[in-house]
Every structure is written in structure tokens, then in C-alpha cells.
Amino acid sequence: MKRVNIYLWSSVKSLKSAETLNAAVGYIIQTFTSKGPAEVGKTVLLNELYEKTTANHSEMVALKLALSRINIKCELHIFTENQYLASTIENGWLQQWKENDWKTKTGKECANKEEWQQLDKLLEGNEIHFHVKENHEFKKWLKEEVEKNRQFIKWEGKK
16 A cells, blocks of 8 residues: 555644634645655644534644645544544454444533544545654644744734
């Protein structure tokens, strides 16, 4: 399987739902060719997509956006700051929720059900490896680009 690295970053750090006014996420997809590594990246303002978000939800959105650009099954290495995202997949919770009609063990609907359903489809057939809170070559760039987007929104709001 071809290896693809996905690097994620979110400006949202709160686990409580908050308005997305200044929220942004970014991702970089890195693949390897005969000529060396190739990367593509993007930052997205969440207020264009959602009214409210959390740290967990925003990282899911970033991963969903990145995965939607990949059209082959591959060995995915996902670099994230979000332990919940990684644990949900690595510990089999996503599969359990799916088998239990998207409900937790206590019978409650799982949080962010629609996002998880979309991620489930996008991840299907891929080999998945998470790297949580690991330093990598794109961390600084992602943080800076996401912050630039957030500052632009703040500036536009002052008009």
C-alpha cells in the first residue's frame, strides 16, 4: 500500500461548544513519488461550514477535508494533537458505535454522529496509524497559516 501522511491542526482547543467566529483548521497531505515527497495543504475557516464547533469536532472536520482529497486506498499516517480522534478509531469505538446504530454503550447517540459516519466511509479500506502530539516538519507552518486565517476574520469583522 502507498504511504500517505496527513498532518492536522486546529485553532480550537476547547472541548465546550463555541461559535466558530475565529475558528480555523488546516491540513497537509504528503505522499511519496519517485522524485521525492509531494505535499498539498489547505486552511479552512470553520465559520464558512459550521455555526459551532469543539476541539474534537474541528479536528474531525480537518481530517474529513483531507481524506476527501485522497482517491486511493493507502497506508495513512495521521498526525494530530487530538487524542480523542485517535483513540476513537484505534480503540474500536467507531466500529462499536456503527454496530450499535451510532449509540454509545450507555445508549446515547454518539457526539458528532454525522462527522463520524462520513469519516467511517472515508477511512474504510485504509490502513490507519495515528501519531498524537508528535513534532513534525509541518507543525509550525500549519499553526502560522491557521493563525493567519483567524486574524483575517478578526480584521474583516472590524469593518
